[in-house]
Amino acid sequence: MSAIRLCLTDPALRAAGLVMTLQGAVACSFAPYLSTLAVNSFGFGDHGYAVLLALFSIASVSAAVIGGIRADQTAKRRRITLVAVLALALGTLLMTAAPGPWIFALTVALLIPISSITFGQVFALARLAATRYPPENRDGIMAVIRALFAFPFIVVLPLWSLVFAAGAPVTTVFPAGLLLAFAMLLGVCRLWPRDGAPLWEDRPSGRTFHAALAEMARPRIAARVIALGAVFSASTVYMAIVSLIMTPAVARGTADVALYVGLVAGLEVPFMLLIPGLTRSIPRTRLIFVGALLYSLHVALLPVLAGTAFVWLLVLPAAVGGAVTLTVPIAYLQDLLADRPGAGASLMALQRLAGDVIAASCFALGTALSGYGMVALLGVAASMAGAAALWAADHLPGVAARRRA
Template sequence: MIPASLRAIASDPALRLAALAIILTGAFAASIGPYQSLLAIEVFGLSENAYSAILAIASTTAVVAALALGILTDQRANRRRVAILSASLLLASVVIPRLGMSATAFWLGHAILMPLGSTLFGQIFALTRLAAASRPTQERDAILAAMRALFALPFIIVLPIWSIAFRSGATLLYVYPVTGALGALCLLLILRAWPRDGGTVWADPKSGLSFAAALKEILVPHVAFRIFCLGAIMGGMTLYMALLGLVFSGLPGRGESATAIYAGVVAGLEVPVMLAVPLLTARFASTTLIAAGAATYTIHLVGMPLLAASDAVWLLTIPAAIGGGIVLSLPIAYLQDLVSTRPGMGGALIAVQRVVGDVLCAGAFALGIWVQGYATAALFGALIMMAAAAALLRADRQPGRGKVSAS
């Protein structure tokens, strides 16, 4: 039986466009995410510390871009033009490293252009929020969770294909033409089908806020603190993607092929969890579920480097999928509700949350490598996740949830 959220997406042109765009960006992420660290270190010759620096710079770039574009789209309601720009930058981010084949080209593509282009993710969810705004809250949140599941769906298909390709002799550089094709398709889709600015069936008034006034809305302590906590939780998942290829590299029976299979299994199991999230939110508070998901995910994060050489490592895909499915889907509606009258900013906060996670991931990665190795980095990431989950639980026990009202 098809979930009601997917039927709702299929019946609405704007939601269908958002779904196709998020599937393509998911396929893009599935093709580049698990292999970015290997490309940096094994192909382009960067050190582990240099790769940590790339993660940190990319995070800074992404947060500045997400906030600037989120504010801009709310100010001017020019969402189509900004989406076209972001998709173009995402395409350029994989074309330039492949053509340049130098450390400089890698830095430009992965530290600057890719985080700029990745703001498209938040813009797609802003469009989803606007298109579903007239629906009841529970149905709207189910649509958002389903949209996040559609982002994970390509991992089930794309990663096994990469596994076969690597076993057949493909090199890591094949990642670039494939992601380039996916980026080009996404750009063409947006050019063809993204709703015209000012011509939507839903109201999209201009905010009229200056950059300073818009930033002030999210810098109030009770909002900023929640964004930080959610970002810290997300950092553990970013760390998993950074560690997976490196942990499996060089082990008998592992390497690039096993990396693809492992990530694909996790993503495949995440999809039904995400689709089931609305059933859980009917009984439990979102914050409670996020904390439980974070705790479950740490089992996988800590265990992966310790069990990488053992067949038992495949059992860790279960807590990874359960925890990841919850942590990846629930914060989207939570963050958008914090700034419910600003869809562009709500989409930007998804990126801001991720950037906070990227910064903490880079710190845990660098410190863990310096102290001992990959297992220590994973342990630091798990501790950060649990501390943030506990802090978020405590914050949401206080009266009010920190929602920003319309100005």
Template sequence: MTTLAVLRDPTLRLIAWALLFLGALNASVYPYQSLVGIERIGLSEPAFALILALASAVSVTASVLLGILSDQKANRRRIALFTAASGTAGVGLMLVAPSPLTFLLCHGLLFPVASSLYGQLFALARLARADDGAARDAILSTIRSAMSLSFLAMLIVWTFAFGAGVGVMAVYLSGTAAAVALTTLLALKWPRDGQTAWQDQPSGLNFTRALAEIANPPILIRLLLLGAIASAGNLYMILTSLVFEASPTRDAGTTALYIGLVAGWEVPFMLLLPLITHRFRRATLIGLGTALYVTHLALMPILTESAWLWALPLLAGLGGAAILTLPIAYYQDLLAGRPGTAGAMLALQRLAAELLAAAAFATGSILGGSYATIALTGSAIALIGAALLCWLDRARA
């Protein structure tokens, strides 16, 4: 029913297609940027690390500032086109003139600016559909599945392409194609500012007041707790290749297959999630999803040599469906009437998750040094975050 609602609504259909292209763009660029930067472009590891740090700072700053600006001025179309064009320029430059400077411009500046489009798309969804509670959760989980689907499909395409001998720089071909398609789609179909079927009133808040709204303790605390939950996903991406590389029976092919299975299970569970969103509070579902996800994270280093390893992606997909999609509507309710700022909260959550995942890795290394200890440390951080979030929301209710 929800899938049909998305397909029938022109704005939701636009967002689903945009997320499909955005997923293809991300899958073309992100998984291979270290190989491109260090092995093909010739950057040193410290220089590459500095570019990643710059990219993280630019991504968060752009998401927050552009999100606030879109609420201030209600000029969402122009901002969306600007961010999409930034991504197109970045990957296009890497396609035609790869160099260390081009890599810096693309991966350090232009592509991180383009990543803010993710939150802007969900801000548009909030404006286009005023559904509350479970209905909105169902719609958002459905359109979010489009991004996971294209991400998985593109990973499969490049796995076979590399196996056939295609060079890694060819990823910018699919990246540029996806970016051009995305920008063209937004230029043709994004509703024009001031001519929408819904009211989009400027917030009237200056940047100081808007930032103070984010820093309000009830909002900031929940942001950090959701960041703690999301850090389990970041730690999983860090540990997977390390765990299988250290195994005497696993290899890089196992890593690719495992990650592909996790992403593959996320898609159907995102589509099935609407069947239960009306029965439980959002925080409860996030907590249950966290418990399932960290079970996969904690057991992965333990079951590496066992056939039971291949049952873990099922848990990861089921848990990941909840912790990837439900925070979107959660932030929209926290910042009611500020859809652009609520979308920017996803970037702030990502930053918090990256920092907490790094802290979990360092703490686990100090405590035991094994990957199992690191995974358990990260699992504990995510579970504490989920428990506190459920407690806060229960107290509020």
């Protein structure tokens, strides 16, 4: 509750929370439907969507890493965040004014990925603001900010369910995204602390771009990022297949997709707020392993139960597992580069890249071998392998000793 109070009363944390909430609204409007837009609306097919997903991931992580390092070099985090939000506004504007396959590809493979810089910069801002409070509040603050990203799923996705049930085309998400992008621009311009404001110490790092990259590529850091990426891949696989599995063939449709994803994300919020208490008594890697196990159960059974009423029971393990695997890695990654909030936030993008590339490989291989059920199983296998590797790195004596060395 103290973390919630701080996020409501501290102007910088309040700005971070508002921008993160709006970004969550954008994400829940796009993420469940990008696969069906690519495959069904714009004719890219399964393999074409896998290519778009890979391009999206590469562009997203490149933008986030460059933006994070540049933010540390210059300490001009507000300006960099504005550029990211402008890219989102441009992409949604183009898709609203002139929707088509090539505009869709440009938006998905370049403009929306550039906007992902915002996610890392919000957490960088929150980490800087949290330095003014006792250290025990930090995990709670990060959990609240992450929960605010998930909160719109409770409201926005049920609304999309009603909109699609009324017969609106899936492309309606783009004009809605344009309105949200303008709201984000207003929030950053009016509420985000100005660069150079003496609220906390945020000096330029003085590191060259090459030196910053070399530090992020150290084996003890890169191995953990890849392992966490494998854990995250199950979430990307889920988002990629949920709208393709819930089809009229199993008496489902876009309205069911919106309701299901909204229930999962909505239930994640209260569990995310419980995370700080758990991290005080349970090692982070052990929590991540248990969370990955629960989330994998949900992903593995989704293709099996999609056409039955039992599918709605899966929202509980999905929410508990998702709350852990989406929240606990944030502080874990930030601690790997504790004195550089921008680069530390970029590690989340690298984790996402690793996860998305693994998920894209699972999607391409699974659809080639069998179908969406195989995609789910491959994603589950990758996620559990990553969770086991991360746990071993922190808990097996020989591995942990080599990591410290």
